[in-house]
Amino acid sequence: MTTIKIHNSKTRRKEVFEPLDPENVRMYVCGPTVYDRAHIGNARPVIVFDVLYRLLRHVYGEEHVTYVRNFTDVDDKINARAAESGRPIAEITAETTQWFLDDMGAVGALEPDHMPRATAYIAQMIAMIETLIDKGHAYAAEDHVLFSVGSYAQYGALSGRSVDDMIAGARVEVAPYKRDPMDFVLWKPSSEDLPGWESPWGRGRPGWHIECSAMAYEILGESFDIHGGGNDLTFPHHENEIAQSCCAHPEGDFARVWMHNEMLQVEGRKMSKSLGNFFTVRDLLDNGVPGEVIRFVFLSTRYRKPMDWTDEKRAEAELHLRTWFRSTENTQPNPDVSELIRALINDLNTAGAISVMHSYQSRGDYGRLRAAMDLLGFPKAEEVDWFRGGTEMASFSDLADSADVLWPLVNRWQHLRDRKEYTEADDLKRKIENAGLKLSVGAAGPNVERLDSYDPTKLIDLI
Template sequence: MTEIKLYNTKTRSKQVFKPIDADNVRMYVCGPTVYDRAHIGNARPVIVFDTLYRLLRHVYGVDHVKYARNFTDVDDKINTRSAESGRSIRDITDETIGWFLDDMGALGALEPDFAPRATEYIDQMITMTEELIAGGFAYAADGHVLFDVTSYDRYGSLSGRSIDDMIAGARVEVAPYKRNPMDFVLWKPSSGAQPGWESPWGFGRPGWHIECSAMSRELFGETFDIHGGGLDLAFPHHENEKAQSCACMGEDSFAQVWMHNEMLQVEGKKMSKSLGNFFSVRELLDQGYPGEVIRFVYLSTHYRKPMDWTEKKAAGAEATLRKWRALVEGIEPSTSAAVPAVIACLADDLNTAGAIAALHDLAKAGDAEGLKASAELLGLLGDDLGGWENKAVRFEEVLLDVVEIWRAHRTNKRYEFADAIRDRFTFLGLVISDSSEGATFRLDYKKAMESFLMSGNVAKLQNGPLIGVPFSEIDSWVASELVKLEDS
């Protein structure tokens, strides 16, 4: 059996992965708070852990791996959104969950086996909170229940912090009902319009961290194999989850391996709402980036390194995938055809960049079957379209007419006319590949967009090059230019 090594945040080292039960490998990943479209940073853990899920399924068998990813559907951001829009919380969260699954599906992410919603596990959260109080790890005060961080002596061990250091950082909310400023909320009171449930401490709602502890116990039991999420969750979210669960169920309980993906940047800068370079997966898809291209860009950087999203990388990814897709077209590989070199890279702490290099080797060697089977382990080159339909040239009829004119000029050696037409094509971003089997065309989006802007169209670039013109506008512009070309 393939030996998988994973970097464990808890031990700060790469270790051989030994599942608790090889017939029931369990992975829990923190999912989104559902109040808005997923931004491109949300997509990184989804793609990273989807790839790990695929690898685990390959190694342990599809029926022996269980993956849970929660939806946080009770949160003040959702309450705010509800108050602003006048819509019900359930409406907002239902819609957002639908968007999330659509957008992540477009990136080739498999749906997890479990997608628990926090609001459906309130009872379990209350139960765990009661257990923590009974065990002396939490206390009720002023309608709140707080976790007493001093009661758990390993508090801070996951993220490498000490309580004293953190208090010195002075970034904690001081509240009169807290015994220690670092104590965090397990339960808090709700008033009027806020969502809430009856509890031993009155009408209220859970704090953020308790949901993962309660839901993972319900779905997976007291212990499970892998807990993943973005590095920014390491503290406080994961530290607090671990404190709750281990205080409640023992130090050996809860996650055995903690994995954190590094953050994502955009064109070399931190992506944040305050910097305004913040955009959603849907915006990227709508601009014509196939989901598969986005996925490829993410996988070309190791998950524990900061990843920079750039247009240049996307263009490179597209060129590579286009080449590979042409090579594997019509190939039906057996599921066991995945190549050892690719598997070995993935098994080495998910070295996806190395795996992609191995795929390049396969492509160069012309091993279409190996390429396709191996690529599918990374969620690439699947049979679904991967979002390429957005790139299909929808003005095909006009195009074919113009091509006939171009061809006629060439056949008659009227090269100056033929070349003028071709130059026009090139200007429009239409890349012509004229082979012995006939001419084929594709639209170079970036080139087309440049020409579009050069042609006097108003630039709509507001927040950098990516938040630009929708692909559909380029599309119709190219079509109208082709009509002009045909007329002239």
């Protein structure tokens, strides 16, 4: 059996992944709150864990992997959107849920095996809250139910911070009914104009954290293999999930492995509406950027490193994919992609996998390249049109007019370097750069920068 190694956020080290049951490998990933379009940062965990899902299915078999990603469809942001728009909450959540599925499908993400909606699991949440109260880990106060953080000695183990540090660094809600400032809400009352369900504590709705605990337990059991999400969820959401789940079901481990992806920036800056660099996945798609280009840019950075979306990376992705599609069209896949798998089983090294695919391209191994593209979730060349001759993308880089000439040369240069034939590689690089280009190598493979002196006609004699 292929050995996968994963960096476990809980233990802070890379570990050999050993599923509880190889016949039923189970993974839970926190999904979106459905009140608006998914912004570009929301797509990162979707793509990261989609690749992990594909890898697990490749190693253990499709029928032996269960992937759960939830939809939060009861939330104060949803309530606010309904109040602003005058539209029913159910209509808003149904629409935005489908938007999310459509947009994530466009970037190549498979749909998980289960996509539970929070509102369909209210009874299970109430039952878990009752269990926590019975065991002394929660208490009712002024129509609220709160989890008693002090009742769980391991609180803070995931984030690695003491309770005092968390109080100092977090915006903790101050409320007179709390026994401790760190206690968090499991259930809260609802006024008549807000969604609500009958409970032993009156009409109300669940707190955010209890949702994932109840849905994970109901679908995956008291112990499962992997829990994933963005690192912005480590505290308080995932910390609180662990506390309430382990206290409600101490016979289990909840999630044995925790995986967190780093955040996304745009052109080196945090994405923000105030900075004018905030955009959604749909914005990119509607402006002519194919989903597979978005996917390529994301996979070019390892999931535990901050990712920077730039127009230069988008243009490079378009160039690389154009070459790959042209090379693999009507090509039979060669399923022996062991080099690619070696990269992925090393803590999901997608940047390394992209480099392997560049190597396949440079040595003309188009069957393996096609199989690798399939495994990483890229569409088949026959399913897309934009890469074919004469069909330029509106957003394509200025280098595109010479892509048919340039990229075979760049791939030849990279292949010579891979074979350590450095004299020949340096000679070819010098000739390419004499045409007004600058070559370099990044984590995702060769990079090309066009200088003011660029003259594509000087490349033709090199073919």
